[in-house]
Amino acid sequence: xxxxxxxxxxxxxxxxxxxxxxxxxxxxxxxxxxxxxxxxxxxxxxxxxxxxxxxxxxxxxxxxxxxxxxxxxxxxxxxxxxxxxxxxxxxxxxxxxxxxxxxxxxxxxxxxxxxxxxxxxxxxxxxxxxxxxxxxxxxxxxxxxxxxxxxxxxxxxxxxxxxxxxxxxxxxxxxxxxxxxxxxxxxxxxxxxxxxxxxxxxxxxxxxxxxxxxxxxxxxxxxxxxxxxxxxxxxxxxxxxxxxxxxxxxxxxxxxxxxxxxxxxxxxxxxxxxxxxxxxxxxxxxxxxxxxxxxxx
Numbered sequence: 692x693x694x695x696x697x698x699x700x701x702x703x704x705x706x707x708x709x710x711x712x713x714x715x716x717x718x719x720x721x722x723x724x725x726x727x728x729x730x731x732x733x734x735x736x737x738x739x740x741x742x743x744x745x746x747x748x749x750x751x752x753x754x755x756x757x758x759x760x761x762x763x764x765x766x767x768x769x770x771x772x773x774x775x776x777x778x779x780x781x782x783x784x785x786x787x788x789x790x791x792x793x794x795x796x797x798x799x800x801x802x803x804x805x806x807x808x809x810x811x812x813x814x815x816x817x818x819x820x821x822x823x824x825x826x827x828x829x830x831x832x833x834x835x836x837x838x839x840x841x842x843x844x845x846x847x848x849x850x851x852x853x854x855x856x857x858x859x860x861x862x863x864x865x866x867x868x869x870x871x872x873x874x875x876x877x878x879x880x881x882x883x884x885x886x887x888x889x890x891x892x893x894x895x896x897x898x899x900x901x902x903x904x905x906x907x908x909x910x911x912x913x914x915x916x917x918x919x920x921x922x923x924x925x926x927x928x929x930x931x932x933x934x935x936x937x938x939x940x941x942x943x944x945x946x947x948x949x950x951x952x953x954x955x956x957x958x959x960x961x962x963x964x965x966x967x968x969x970x971x972x973x974x975x976x977x978x979x980x981x982x983x984x985x986x987x988x
């Protein structure tokens with residue numbers, strides 16, 4: 692279960708999940724809510740529990756609100772894993788993380804510092820105030836900023852919310868470009884927020900004065916990289932994340948995945964690191980004009 696269906700990022704994860712299912716000869720159903728609504732996720736998981744799935748893998752929209760139904764699934768003997776975003780640790784067995792939180796945060800801040808300088812004035816556009824991964828990224832970005840770029844300044848105490856909507860991100864970014872005349876940089880840290888913000892920067896002709904970066908897919912950002920709306924952004928391979936999650940779920944079912952292990956063999960991904968109950972896909976990738984055509988997701 693992704694946070695929501697129908698967007699490029701989670702469509703790419705589905706490709707990887709189905710690829711792993713074929714290799715492992717298991718059945719994978721991949722579906723979720725049409726908006727980033729945790730209550731819809733809870734209702735769907737209740738149905739999945741009743742159907743008696745062997746494993747449930749979910750990218751939660753809210754780590755706390757989803758925890759009770761995941762604990763219920765575990766009590767029924769269902770293996771529960773989270774991926775992309777985590778739930779409360781007691782609600783799942785393992786979390787498949789796309790990269791370490793620190794690694795993502797540092798990559799984003801380093802890109803901004805390279806693009807604008809170590810005294811950049813910036814804003815952050817996020818998807819939801821309840822998304823655990825986004826909140827942790829922002830917390831780690833702030834820690835790294837204080838250590839490494841103490842003269843960087845956020846122009847808002849709270850992030851700007853875009854509700855995982857590309858259209859809303861365009862409107863929010865447009866408003867920010869008008870409301871903050873000294874704005875030098877924007878972080879848009881969801882796959883919908885970054886292309887939405889890029890559209891706003893393009894329409895406003897602001898690429899020369901506002902440096903944009905964030906997290907999104909190569910296919911969504913290719914045109915904006917090529918026309919110079921933004922120069923660099925950060926992500927991982929969401930196809931690989933879906934693939935890894937299915938391999939981890941099957942390994943858990945077979946008793947091959949234990950918290951005491953430090954690595955895990957995931958076929959074409961090779962040896963993947965395990966930190967306690969966290970399985971880490973690998974380091975983030977910085978995309979730019981030189982490598983973006985190497986990726987198709």
